[in-house]
Amino acid sequence: MDDAAFLRARATLLGLAMGDALGMPAQTLTRAEIRARYGRITGFVAPFAGHPVSHGLRAAQVTDDTEQTLLLARRLIADPVGFDEAGWARDLLDWEAGIRAKGLQDLLGPSSRAAIEALLAGASPEVTGARGTTNGAAMRIAPIGIMTPPETAALVARVARTCRVTHNTGEAIAAAAAVAMTVSCGLAGADLDAALDPALAACRAGQAQGNAVGEPDMAGRIALALRLAEGGDEAALIAGIGSSVASRDSVPMAFGLLRLARGDLWRALELAANVGDDTDTIGAMAGAMAGALGGSVPEAAAAELHAANDLDLDGVARGLLALRAAAERQP
Template structure:
């Protein structure tokens, strides 16, 4: 492989990570928060991009192919990282999230900050130290938006865990959340470096264990073990057992291992993994977004027509974000132009 091919591969993989995240998010959008039975009643089986039904509790007002908070907060975090290459401003990040939520409200949409994130941000801006504000946050809000950290950081376990923890502490400063987000970030980072999904798993589990030690001992004490369990069940090909054992809620201990399990179950077919996420029930959009980011980064393709439909429906311009994130990556230089 030539010297110029390596950075071009990095740019291709990083773009695919963000595009995969957006597609998984958009596919799961019409089903988010719904039990599996309700998804079947409303949509049959989701097999492509569809609009939410009238009166959907969260997704009302969105069109087929549009993304939710998962993609929007991912790009929000990317812009914060790009603006501050030498540090991370907790208060600035908190204001970013509140301004984003205000924009969502102004559009009449309901996909807002979770109650724990909102309370943590308000506490920070009221003077509570950032080390304290996120000490109870165990949900998947950190993992869903962590892909930019993986793109901007080489696949070093300690470095990944430390950078993830730094961006998590305002809202999700717990072992469970940091471990889960570190595992996702490592898969993305390893993928951008040219690795496939299977090759990224050992570093991801190591990153989860490292991240676990960096947060408050709240929630699941062994996220790496939960991911390993999901992968083991997925090896049997039994999706029902995977769902029954792991779960698909907003808890990091469920949704992140589930994303890993669905990717293993699909054997490299990212489109099928994302369709499974869309139909699984509960936090469908976030599980799809996480699986999409990891699968895209590790070289699993998606239909070009679907990627184009999602990026057009939501007005996404990923190329400048990808190039700026790769410019932050040690030893990484984006393709010219």
């Protein structure tokens, strides 16, 4: 296994988990509410008592973004050739049951839950995710980027297959494909500038998959976010893009924050934690991409993260890289 590839795969998963945990206490809050509750978030903090989603969690603990990413990774490692959609649906429902048993509230969204229950009741996966445009697919797609070389057709096909149970729309698949291709290019040694053209090409190819529902031009939205961020104006990016759970907002925002951070992984995560609304998911996506693209992981923060969570990120990274190596050996 190539040492450089392992370090980037490890950084992808660490960046994702750290962005998730850093944004966890701020999720669903406006920027003004974040300032009132926490000042400016620059490190791991616990959510305030009675937080509508994150109450019960401690500082540096992760949420559904990291947990579902690892759930998908393990499903892919166990079944590298096919993708058992019913098995994946059961994985998600079992995960949610575990969250409920802990008394936590960061559960499946209503559209994902309805789609999964419909699939297990016999509905076709072509139908179950027909309206899903939120960022649930993009937030957990990083394992596809780690395991798949940066070839557009193969990568987008894998993205679409993992998305369609819950997010079988052009908006969601395009968004997830852009994130996955950025990660894949990073694992191949690229920086952000080198990854952008392949990421936008994958985004456009993903747009043609699934149902024509939601945002019709995800690549255009990402390009707009990058332009708004080019001058270093965070306020312009936030005003022009937004940070909601919709893929059309949160995924371009993650790309824009990468541009604002100029390769500094922790800076990207800090920006995400304070942006407002879907802070944990934006942080997770930005962190995964920044880690893959060579961003430096602060070891003290990584140690704090591991102390607060039971995460086998290194083992998952090695399992996904073994699949990538096998794909690269194929003619």
